Amino acid sequence: MSSRAANRVFQGIEEQIATGQLKDGEKLDEISLAERFSVSRTPVREALLQLVGSGLATQIPKRGCFVRAPSFKEMIEMFEVMSELEGLCARLAARRITDEQLARLKATNAGCEQAIAEGDSDLYYATNVDFHECIYEACGNQFLANETRRLRRRLQSFRRLQLRVRGRMPQSLTEHYKIIEAIEAGQAEVADELSRVHVMIQGERFNDLLMHMETLQ
Amino acid sequence: MSSRAANRVFQGIEEQIATGQLKDGEKLDEISLAERFSVSRTPVREALLQLVGSGLATQIPKRGCFVRAPSFKEMIEMFEVMSELEGLCARLAARRITDEQLARLKATNAGCEQAIAEGDSDLYYATNVDFHECIYEACGNQFLANETRRLRRRLQSFRRLQLRVRGRMPQSLTEHYKIIEAIEAGQAEVADELSRVHVMIQGERFNDLLMHMETLQ
DNA sequence: AGTCAAATTATCGTATACAAAAATAAGATG
DNA sequence: CATCTTATTTTTGTATACGATAATTTGACT
Structure with missing residues (x-):
C-alpha cells in the first residue's frame, strides 16, 4: 500500500467504481470523499486528477468531477x-x-x-x-x-x-x-x-x- | 487558453520540454516553477501530476519530479x-x-x-x-x-x-x-x-x- | 585525516484558509 | 401566476501554513 494519502484515495475510488459502488455519472464530491477517506481536500483533488487521467472520471471546469464508468x-x-x-x-x-x-x-x-x-x-x-x-x-x-x-x-x-x-x-x-x-x-x-x-x-x-x-x- | 492556472502551467512546461528549454533529467522544482508562472505551489503540483500522467515527467516519492524527455x-x-x-x-x-x-x-x-x-x-x-x-x-x-x-x-x-x-x-x-x-x-x-x-x-x-x-x- | 553521527536545512506532502464562480433560492415585478 | 432579477449558498480553484521526511552540513571521535 502506498504511503501517500493521494494514492490511497485514488485506489479507493478506483475500487469503488470497479465494484459498482460508485455508479456512472455520479458526482465525486471532494468534501464527502475527504471525509470518507479521513483526509483533506488536497489529496482528494490529486486523486481525482489521476482518475481523469486514467479515463475513469471526467472533469467539467467549475462544475467538478463525475464518474465515467465505461459503457x-x-x-x-x-x-x-x-x-x-x-x-x-x-x-x-x-x-x-x-x-x-x-x-x-x-x-x-x-x-x-x-x-x-x-x-x-x-x-x-x-x-x-x-x-x-x-x-x-x-x-x-x-x-x-x-x-x-x-x-x-x-x-x-x-x-x-x-x-x-x-x-x-x-x-x-x-x-x-x-x-x-x-x-x-x-x-x-x-x-x-x-x-x-x-x-x-x-x-x-x-x-x-x-x-x-x-x-x- | 485555459482559465485554470494549473493548465497554463502544464502547457507551459510541456512547451518548454518540447522546445528543449527544459532538458531530460532536469529537476522540476515546485517553488521555482511557481515563481516562474506567478502562481502558488498548488497549481504547479497539479500540473506536475498531469505531466507524470502524460509520461513527460517522472516522480520519485519524497524526491520530486524530473523531466523525462523521450529519447x-x-x-x-x-x-x-x-x-x-x-x-x-x-x-x-x-x-x-x-x-x-x-x-x-x-x-x-x-x-x-x-x-x-x-x-x-x-x-x-x-x-x-x-x-x-x-x-x-x-x-x-x-x-x-x-x-x-x-x-x-x-x-x-x-x-x-x-x-x-x-x-x-x-x-x-x-x-x-x-x-x-x-x-x-x-x-x-x-x-x-x-x-x-x-x-x-x-x-x-x-x-x-x-x-x-x-x-x- | 577520515568516517560516522547528530543537528540543520530544504523540500515534499497535507491541511486549512480564502477568493471567485456557478448553482440555487428568494423576492419583486409584469 | 410566471418570469426575471438579485441575494445566498455551495463548491471549485488557488494561496498559504504546517508537519514530516529525506538530503546536507557540521562536529566529534577514532
Missing part, C-alpha cells in the same frame, strides 16, 4: 484496441525475442498449465498476467509495453470475471501454446493474428457475461 | 505504436465509413492539395491533421480515436518539423489519395498497410532529421 460499447472498443496492441506485441516479439525470454515464456505458461491442473483460477489469473508480461518484455518496445499494460490494467477488473467463464481456461492455454509456437518459429504475422483473436475472444466472452448478467436483473 | 529510441517506439493505431483506424474506417464521412475526407484532402499548391506548409500541417481526424471519426471506435489523438499530440512537435523535410508534402498527399481509394473500396487490409507505412515513413523522416541535426552540432 458496454466503450468496453468493446477497448477490447478492439487491446487486441491490436497485444497482436503488435506478439508480432514484434516473434522477431525480437531472446533465448532467455523464450525460456521464461515457456516456463510461465507451464505455470499456467499447473494452475489449471490444480483448478486454481486465481493462480491461473496471476500466471496468465505473467505470460502476457513476458511477451510485453520480449517485444523490445518499452513504450508499447507500457501502453499495453495500461490498457490491460483498465480492463483488469472485468478480465478476472471472464476467466471464470466455463471452459475458458483450457482454451486460453491452448491459444497460449500456439502463440508460443509462432513466436519461437519467428512467424510474426501468425503470432499477431493468434494474439489478436486470443484477446477478442475474451471480449466476446465478456459480452456473453454481460448478457448473462442482464438476464439476471 | 531517440523512445521516439521510434512511439512511431511504431502510432503507425499501428493509425493502421487500425484506417482498417476500421474502410469497413465503417459513411458516405458523408467519405465526402468530408475527400474534401479535406482537397484542402491539403491546395495548401501544397500555395506552398503553405503551415496550412498543409493543419489540413493534414484534419485529414487524419476524419479517419479517426470514421473508424467508429471513439476510444481508439482518443488514444490515437493522444499519441499524435505527443508526437506533434516533432511532426511539424518532419513536414518541412524536402519533398515530403507531395509524397504524403499521394499516400493520402491511395488511403482514400482503399477506404472507399472497402479494402480494409490495404488501407491498414498504407496508413502504417504512411506513419512509419514519417518516423524514418524524423530519423533523417535527427541525423541531420546531429551533424550540425
Whole structure:
C-alpha cells in the first residue's frame, strides 16, 4: 500500500467504481470523499486528477468531477484496441525475442498449465498476467509495453470475471501454446493474428457475461 | 487558453520540454516553477501530476519530479505504436465509413492539395491533421480515436518539423489519395498497410532529421 | 585525516484558509 | 401566476501554513 494519502484515495475510488459502488455519472464530491477517506481536500483533488487521467472520471471546469464508468460499447472498443496492441506485441516479439525470454515464456505458461491442473483460477489469473508480461518484455518496445499494460490494467477488473467463464481456461492455454509456437518459429504475422483473436475472444466472452448478467436483473 | 492556472502551467512546461528549454533529467522544482508562472505551489503540483500522467515527467516519492524527455529510441517506439493505431483506424474506417464521412475526407484532402499548391506548409500541417481526424471519426471506435489523438499530440512537435523535410508534402498527399481509394473500396487490409507505412515513413523522416541535426552540432 | 553521527536545512506532502464562480433560492415585478 | 432579477449558498480553484521526511552540513571521535 502506498504511503501517500493521494494514492490511497485514488485506489479507493478506483475500487469503488470497479465494484459498482460508485455508479456512472455520479458526482465525486471532494468534501464527502475527504471525509470518507479521513483526509483533506488536497489529496482528494490529486486523486481525482489521476482518475481523469486514467479515463475513469471526467472533469467539467467549475462544475467538478463525475464518474465515467465505461459503457458496454466503450468496453468493446477497448477490447478492439487491446487486441491490436497485444497482436503488435506478439508480432514484434516473434522477431525480437531472446533465448532467455523464450525460456521464461515457456516456463510461465507451464505455470499456467499447473494452475489449471490444480483448478486454481486465481493462480491461473496471476500466471496468465505473467505470460502476457513476458511477451510485453520480449517485444523490445518499452513504450508499447507500457501502453499495453495500461490498457490491460483498465480492463483488469472485468478480465478476472471472464476467466471464470466455463471452459475458458483450457482454451486460453491452448491459444497460449500456439502463440508460443509462432513466436519461437519467428512467424510474426501468425503470432499477431493468434494474439489478436486470443484477446477478442475474451471480449466476446465478456459480452456473453454481460448478457448473462442482464438476464439476471 | 485555459482559465485554470494549473493548465497554463502544464502547457507551459510541456512547451518548454518540447522546445528543449527544459532538458531530460532536469529537476522540476515546485517553488521555482511557481515563481516562474506567478502562481502558488498548488497549481504547479497539479500540473506536475498531469505531466507524470502524460509520461513527460517522472516522480520519485519524497524526491520530486524530473523531466523525462523521450529519447531517440523512445521516439521510434512511439512511431511504431502510432503507425499501428493509425493502421487500425484506417482498417476500421474502410469497413465503417459513411458516405458523408467519405465526402468530408475527400474534401479535406482537397484542402491539403491546395495548401501544397500555395506552398503553405503551415496550412498543409493543419489540413493534414484534419485529414487524419476524419479517419479517426470514421473508424467508429471513439476510444481508439482518443488514444490515437493522444499519441499524435505527443508526437506533434516533432511532426511539424518532419513536414518541412524536402519533398515530403507531395509524397504524403499521394499516400493520402491511395488511403482514400482503399477506404472507399472497402479494402480494409490495404488501407491498414498504407496508413502504417504512411506513419512509419514519417518516423524514418524524423530519423533523417535527427541525423541531420546531429551533424550540425 | 577520515568516517560516522547528530543537528540543520530544504523540500515534499497535507491541511486549512480564502477568493471567485456557478448553482440555487428568494423576492419583486409584469 | 410566471418570469426575471438579485441575494445566498455551495463548491471549485488557488494561496498559504504546517508537519514530516529525506538530503546536507557540521562536529566529534577514532
